[in-house]
Amino acid sequence: MLPEGNLSATDPEVHAAIDGEEQRQEQNLEMIASENHVSEAVLEAQGSVLTNKYAEGYPGARYYGGCEHVDTVEQLAIDRAKELFGAEHANVQPHSGTQANMAVYFAMLDPGDKILSLDLTHGGHLSHGHHVNFSGQYYEVEQYGVDPETGYINYDDLAAHAEEFDPDLIVSGSSAYPREFDYERIGEVADAVDAYHMADIAHVTGLIAGGVHTNPVGDADFVTASTHKTIRAGRGGMILTTEEHAEAIDKAIFPGAQGGPLMHNIAGKAAGFGEALTDEFDEYAKQVVANAKALGEVFTDRGMSLVSDGTDKHLLLVDLRESHPDITGKDAEERLESVGITVNKNTVPGESRSPFVTSGIRVGTPALTTRGFTESEMETVGHHIVDLLDNPDDDELAEDVSADVDELCAEYPIYE
Structure with a gap:
C-alpha cells in the first residue's frame, strides 16, 4: 500500500515553496529564453511512479529486473526523437544538455585535445570550453566570435582559425546567439581540418522539430540537445548521432558518466516528443x-x-x-x-x-x-x-x- 498523506500535510514547507513557484509562474511573464511551460501530460509523466525504478543500461539490456515498462517508455522516447530529427541513433538518458556535451567529449576526445567553439561573451555556453567548466579544464580550447560590426559569425574567419588551430572538435551552437548557424559550412570546415563537428541545439531543439530552423543532423557528427526548452518535453538532455558512433556514445553516458537514468524524466521526454510530432x-x-x-x-x-x-x-x-x-x-x-x-x-x-x-x-x-x-x-x-x-x-x-x-x-x- 502506498504511504498515506499528501505533501501539504506531510511537508508543508516544501509544499509552500512549490505552491509559491506555481503562483510565480502564473503571475509573471516568463521571458528567459531557456525556459518554457510543459503540458499537464508532461507534468504527469515526470511526476509518475517511474521515479521509483532503477534501470541502468538500455532497453532490452538492463542490469536490473522489472524493466519491461520503463523499456517501453525509453524506446518510445528514442523512436520519437529519431523520427523528429531524422537521426540514425538517439540516446535520451543525459540528465542535461551539459551532460550530453560531456558524453561526446569523453567518447571522442582525450584530455588535452583541442576544441574550437563560440566565445561565451559572444553567445556561447559554459560547457563549450569555458575555463571555469570541466570542458575548459580538460581540453585545450580556442574560441571564435562574431563580427563586431554585424554581430554575425564570419565563417571565413572561422575556417581560417580552424586551419591555424587544427582542432579535434568544432562546436556549433550557443545560448545567446540570435542567428541560425550555417551547420553545413561548419561541417565542411571540420572535414577540411579532420575534426569532428558537434552541433549543440539546446536552445533550438523545438524550432528544429517544428520545421522553422535548420536541422544539423547530417552536417554534424553529433547533435546534442536540451529537451525542456523550446521543445517543452521532460527536463534533461539528448544526443543524436550515426550508427557509426552509437556504441561509443552509449558507453560514454552509461557506464561512463551516469548511473541510473531518470526514468520519470525520460517519460516526460517521450510525452513531449509525442506532442512535438503534431501539426499543432x-x-x-x-x-x-x-x-x-x-x-x-x-x-x-x-x-x-x-x-x-x-x-x-x-x-x-x-x-x-x-x-x-x-x-x-x-x-x-x-x-x-x-x-x-x-x-x-x-x-x-x-x-x-x-x-x-x-x-x-x-x-x-x-x-x-x-x-x-x-x-x-x-x-x-x-x-x-x-x-x-x-x-x-x-x-x-x-x-x-x-x-x-x-x-x-x-x-x-x-x-x-
Whole structure:
C-alpha cells in the first residue's frame, strides 16, 4: 500500500515553496529564453511512479529486473526523437544538455585535445570550453566570435582559425546567439581540418522539430540537445548521432558518466516528443519565431540596440550600452522583475562588465507563446519593457505596467 498523506500535510514547507513557484509562474511573464511551460501530460509523466525504478543500461539490456515498462517508455522516447530529427541513433538518458556535451567529449576526445567553439561573451555556453567548466579544464580550447560590426559569425574567419588551430572538435551552437548557424559550412570546415563537428541545439531543439530552423543532423557528427526548452518535453538532455558512433556514445553516458537514468524524466521526454510530432506543435514553433521578430521590431523602433540587429529564432540579445549606458543588465533584470517580467542579464560581444553585472539582457518568447501570446501581445510587452528602461525611477509607470502584466497573466493562464 502506498504511504498515506499528501505533501501539504506531510511537508508543508516544501509544499509552500512549490505552491509559491506555481503562483510565480502564473503571475509573471516568463521571458528567459531557456525556459518554457510543459503540458499537464508532461507534468504527469515526470511526476509518475517511474521515479521509483532503477534501470541502468538500455532497453532490452538492463542490469536490473522489472524493466519491461520503463523499456517501453525509453524506446518510445528514442523512436520519437529519431523520427523528429531524422537521426540514425538517439540516446535520451543525459540528465542535461551539459551532460550530453560531456558524453561526446569523453567518447571522442582525450584530455588535452583541442576544441574550437563560440566565445561565451559572444553567445556561447559554459560547457563549450569555458575555463571555469570541466570542458575548459580538460581540453585545450580556442574560441571564435562574431563580427563586431554585424554581430554575425564570419565563417571565413572561422575556417581560417580552424586551419591555424587544427582542432579535434568544432562546436556549433550557443545560448545567446540570435542567428541560425550555417551547420553545413561548419561541417565542411571540420572535414577540411579532420575534426569532428558537434552541433549543440539546446536552445533550438523545438524550432528544429517544428520545421522553422535548420536541422544539423547530417552536417554534424553529433547533435546534442536540451529537451525542456523550446521543445517543452521532460527536463534533461539528448544526443543524436550515426550508427557509426552509437556504441561509443552509449558507453560514454552509461557506464561512463551516469548511473541510473531518470526514468520519470525520460517519460516526460517521450510525452513531449509525442506532442512535438503534431501539426499543432509546428504552428507553435512558427509563432515563437514570429513573436520574437515582432518583439525585436518594437525594440529597434524604440531605439534599442540588438546584437546582429534582430533574430532568426526565439531570442533577442539586447545591448544596453548605446541606448541606456547607465543601466546594466543586472539593473534591467531587477527593474523588469519588479513588475512581473522575467528576463536574464547577459554578456554581449565586447563585454567589459562582470558576468554578474553585464551590459545586456537576453529576452525570449517560448514561454509566452505557450501561454497563447501572438504578435499583438508581444508588441505590448515590448513597449512596456522599453518604457520601464527609459524611465527607471517612475514608480507610477511601474504600477501601471504591473497591473497590465496581471491582466495579461489572467487572460492567458498556463494551467486551467
